[in-house]
Amino acid sequence: LDPQLWHACAGGMVQMPPVRSRVYYFPQGHAEHAHAGGAADLAAGARPLPPLVLCSVTGVRFLADPETDEVFAKIRLVPLAPGEVEFREPDEFGLGGDPADAREKLSSFAKTLTQSDANNGGGFSVPRYCAETIFPKLDYRADPPVQTVLAKDVHGEVWKFRHIYRGTPRRHLLTTGWSTFVNQKKLIAGDSIVFLRTEHGELCVGIRRAKRVSCGGMECMSGWNAPGYG
Amino acid sequence: LDPQLWHACAGGMVQMPPVRSRVYYFPQGHAEHAHAGGAADLAAGARPLPPLVLCSVTGVRFLADPETDEVFAKIRLVPLAPGEVEFREPDEFGLGGDPADAREKLSSFAKTLTQSDANNGGGFSVPRYCAETIFPKLDYRADPPVQTVLAKDVHGEVWKFRHIYRGTPRRHLLTTGWSTFVNQKKLIAGDSIVFLRTEHGELCVGIRRAKRVSCGGMECMSGWNAPGYG
DNA sequence: TTGTCGGCCGATCGCCGACAA
DNA sequence: TTGTCGGCGATCGGCCGACAA
Numbered sequence: 001l002d003p004q005l006w007h008a009c010a011g012g013m014v015q016m017p018p019v020r021s022r023v024y025y026f027p028q029g030h031a032e033h034a035h036a037g038g039a040a041d042l043a044a045g046a047r048p049l050p051p052l053v054l055c056s057v058t059g060v061r062f063l064a065d066p067e068t069d070e071v072f073a074k075i076r077l078v079p080l081a082p083g084e085v086e087f088r089e090p091d092e093f094g095l096g097g098d099p100a101d102a103r104e105k106l107s108s109f110a111k112t113l114t115q116s117d118a119n120n121g122g123g124f125s126v127p128r129y130c131a132e133t134i135f136p137k138l139d140y141r142a143d144p145p146v147q148t149v150l151a152k153d154v155h156g157e158v159w160k161f162r163h164i165y166r167g168t169p170r171r172h173l174l175t176t177g178w179s180t181f182v183n184q185k186k187l188i189a190g191d192s193i194v195f196l197r198t199e200h201g202e203l204c205v206g207i208r209r210a211k212r213v214s215c216g217g218m219e220c221m222s223g224w225n226a227p228g229y230g
Numbered sequence: 231l232d233p234q235l236w237h238a239c240a241g242g243m244v245q246m247p248p249v250r251s252r253v254y255y256f257p258q259g260h261a262e263h264a265h266a267g268g269a270a271d272l273a274a275g276a277r278p279l280p281p282l283v284l285c286s287v288t289g290v291r292f293l294a295d296p297e298t299d300e301v302f303a304k305i306r307l308v309p310l311a312p313g314e315v316e317f318r319e320p321d322e323f324g325l326g327g328d329p330a331d332a333r334e335k336l337s338s339f340a341k342t343l344t345q346s347d348a349n350n351g352g353g354f355s356v357p358r359y360c361a362e363t364i365f366p367k368l369d370y371r372a373d374p375p376v377q378t379v380l381a382k383d384v385h386g387e388v389w390k391f392r393h394i395y396r397g398t399p400r401r402h403l404l405t406t407g408w409s410t411f412v413n414q415k416k417l418i419a420g421d422s423i424v425f426l427r428t429e430h431g432e433l434c435v436g437i438r439r440a441k442r443v444s445c446g447g448m449e450c451m452s453g454w455n456a457p458g459y460g
Numbered sequence: 461t462t463g464t465c466g467g468c469c470g471a472t473c474g475c476c477g478a479c480a481a
Numbered sequence: 482t483t484g485t486c487g488g489c490g491a492t493c494g495g496c497c498g499a500c501a502a
Contacts, residue, residue, distance in 0.1 A: 114462090114463060115463080115464080116462090116463055116464055117463090119464095120494070120495085121493095121494070121495065121496095122464095122494095122495065122496075122497095123495080123496075125461095125462055125463070126462095127461080127462080128461065128462090166496095166497075166498085167462095167497075167498055167499085168498060168500095169461075169462090171461070172462095173496090175496060175497095176495085176496085178495095179494080179495070344484060344485085345484080345485080346483090346484055346485055346486090347484090349485095350472095350473075350474085351472095351473075351474065351475095352473095352475075352476095352485095353474080353475075355482095355483055355484070356483095357482080357483080358482065358483090394475090396475095396476075396477085397476075397477055397478085397483095398478075398479095399482075399483090401482075401483060405474075405475060405476095406474085406475085408474095409473080409474070
């Protein structure tokens, strides 16, 4: 999985430590996160674990769930002996000033799906900025300007969309191919879609699912479906 | 799962030993059937198993696959000590002369789906015998005679069908509700459907899938899809 | 600039009798 | 008696511009 696409899907809040950098590992926090409330397993151990362990990052793998397309990472940590402890600024590893960071911001775009986007009745409203900076150049001399857009998802599968610039006032839309994508990926209003143009000029598409909240057996998005009073 | 429905789905060739009856267990045959060709596991054991073991049936559970509706059974066997060996006719347990057998034959009906039945373009041609002996009585004074038929599947789920008697010449058909059933159960031409009327007068429906044969990646039924020359 | 809506057109679904095996 | 077909009406998917936020 392309790290650029992975980061675009994960969002700007997610930063990954580079290989050979040093991080603190929090066993209890990990245990609580892994199986909520099951941290007793570790506490019951004969030798109590320290609250934090200084480790060296020896490997990072960028992965995506085959079912949901949700991205995650596997990070390999090796604990350091107390004598190896030495403080180094993370910036030495380019954590903050990653040059890929600025480039990524320029060539990726995320949009939260509206009801109209997710309704099976129609297409996808492409924000102008996304169409002009991420999508392939459209020939505006045609009337209406139309092109076929190919985008690769996190699994390498290619999706085909009809990209048209029409309506009054003019706007960019994805029509044919869009509803298939929505249905296959089981997207609903509130989920986000990410478009990314790699340095090779290749277009990629990722998704970022909204947190679901169960409503009496039905799955729905908090805030949606709630009639506004007043 | 109702044993009557189970037997109707399994077909007349399948007979189950009753509880407390005695049967021979063939370990090698079981192993070969369980994982084809993997019988070496048993042969490699320190103590070679006897070719057949006389057992007592201590339990039989009639089950159905939640995905495919295909029926199977779990039979609990307890090996008998050599001293316990005594010959008894299986008929003493009612294996052959099961009174439920004759009743079942009267009130269940199986039909192999034709292309027209499985095509999503239409309904299901109900053989007259099935309609008249299994289905609820139709009021022939109406024109055309129509009723709603409810049938419970092996999971207890209820399916609703529109049963109509129409056309020239007249015939029984299931229309509305049929294609939903076909799609949900993923039925294709060659599969069979079983209708059963229980002693309580309740209508049940089961399926019996045809053996699939793979045709270059496509799944199809042997004999179907083959154009007839001459 | 873009979210939502109603209109509308074409494709598909599915009910029908005709006809023949 | 019942399998298959063509016809056709209803429904649905999905593309469109209007309009307003």
